[in-house]
Amino acid sequence: LKVIAIDEQLRVIYEDNVHFDKDLPEFKTQGGVYIHSDRLTVTSPVLMWVKALDMILEKMKSSGFDFTQVRALSGAGQQHGSVYWKKGSIQMLKNASPELPLHQSLKGCFSVSNSPIWMDSSTASQCSALEKAVGGPQHLARITGSRAYERFTGNQIAKIYSQNPEVYKQTERISLVSSFAASLFLGTYAPIDYSDGSGMNLLQIWEKVWEKSCLDACAPGLEERLGCPVPSHSVLGTISPYYSQRYGFSPNCKIVAFTGDNPASLAGMRLQEGDIAISLGTSDTLFLWIQEPTPALEGHILCNPVDSQTYMALLCFKNGSLMRERIRNDCASGSWDEFSKALSSTVAGNNGNLGFYFDVMEITPEAVGIHRFNKDNQKVLGFPKEVEIRALIEGQFMAKRIHAEKLGYKVCK
Structure with a gap:
């Protein structure tokens, strides 16, 4: 968990972080997560996130940080992860005692204590069912922006509903990690924003409303558990009195909708x-x-x-830096300087020589192996080292352009 405070000139005036494994060893996470025995299920303990927030605010307080000067706050959370609030939790959230750290007040609030996160890939059957229910993967992509993905929240909710219907029944609200963090500051359930909500296989991205066919395919009564989505730059309200009383925040401090880490990168x-x-x-x-x-x-x-x-x-694209490093080691004695010199010694277009380099199964497209073609479009077994280096770089960047254009990107001349 990271915090950064900036002034009106965008100068950084404070930054700090809490490292889940090191600073909160009682949760026994590795890399902030639990990888379950099936190696497919990956979760994080919700209370660890809340305790990390308590810890970082206490660190700021003891360093003398002046919370009264904070005019507004917002944040970004890992995409796709979900948090399940138990019935009655909103009262605990609204009435948290400023005498206690927040994690103590909220410890009974979650119907699912370990949240599924983006690394989870245990919902293959739910993905197939969702695509089938709406008329196939391309149709689902046309509605929600993506075909069904195992990490996407709708499929995670469907798994919880099918495996633990009682737990789902006890859940009054489902938040994304981003809207969950915003809820902690708001003192009430924060809405999901359009941008992070697009990573759920549930939002109709053209009208920015929940898609009924997708909701129905995942779980009953899902719309009321999600609340109404809002624009990503919405001001949600002012900070909960808890923070004014415990840390000295101004009661007028505004909470702006939190979003996912990828949308936040585009904005940042x-x-x-x-x-x-x-x-x-x-x-x-x-x-x-x-x-x-x-x-x-x-x-x-x-x-x-x-x-x-x-x-x-x-x-x-899965075959990124590790693929480049392997070709650097094979063709440039492990040196980036040698790699750059070799790249510069060949001409753009590589005299028609082209390569596709996938050491591991690629996501975009689904393919594996090393595939080299000469200027006559014939498959060849190898290239000279400098040709190999340019074939790798040009092949990777051409693939990026081609797939970007497929999604509607127009390259301006």
Whole structure:
């Protein structure tokens, strides 16, 4: 959990973090999560998140941070994860005693104590059922911006309902991680925002309303448990009296809707129409600002957090930095300098030589293996080292462009 305070000139005046494994060892998480014995189910304890918030605010207080100066706050949460509030919890949230840390007041509030998160991949049967119920994966993508994904919240809710109908029955509200965090500050249930809500397989992204066919396929009485979605930049209200009394926040401090980490990245990088941002990590991620999206079976279309009338696209490529590092090790003696020199020594277009490099099963597209083609479009077994390096880089970036264009991105000349 990270906190950052900025002034009106956007200068950072305070930052800190709580490390779940190290600072909250009593929860016994690894990387902030529990990986269950089936290796598919991945959860995080909800109370650990609440306790981390208590801890970070106490650290700020003891450092002398002046909470009275905070005019507004907002946040970002990991996408897709969900929190299940037990019947009657809203009263506990509204009436939390400022004498106690919040995690003590809320310890009986959650019908599911370990929240399913984005790393979970245990809902394959629910995904198939959802796609079947709405007329297939492409139709689901046209409605919600994505085909059914195991980590997406609708499928996680469907699993909880089918495996523990009693637990679902005891649940009065379902939050995303982002709206859950906003609820803690608001002292009442915060709505889900359009942008994070687009990562659930439940939101009709064109009208920004819950899609009845998807809700019905996942669980009964789901709409009232989700509440009405709102634009991502909505001011939800003022801070709960709990924080004014315990930490000294101004009662006029505004709470702005929290959103998902990916939409927040698009907003934080100040992308505008036509812009692309590429994150080159273990997986490569593409963020695009799109006016007229065309949802496809690969990639995701989300409502834009900055401008509710437009969209953002998200594409994830699994073979990212590890693939580049392997070719660097094989062709450039493990040196990025050598790799760059080799890349510069070849011409753009690589004289027609092209390669697709997937050491692990790729997401976009679903393919694996190394596939090389010469200028005559014939498959070949290998390339000279410098040709291999350019084939890798050009192949990766061409794939990004092609898949972005499939989702409706237009490359301006």
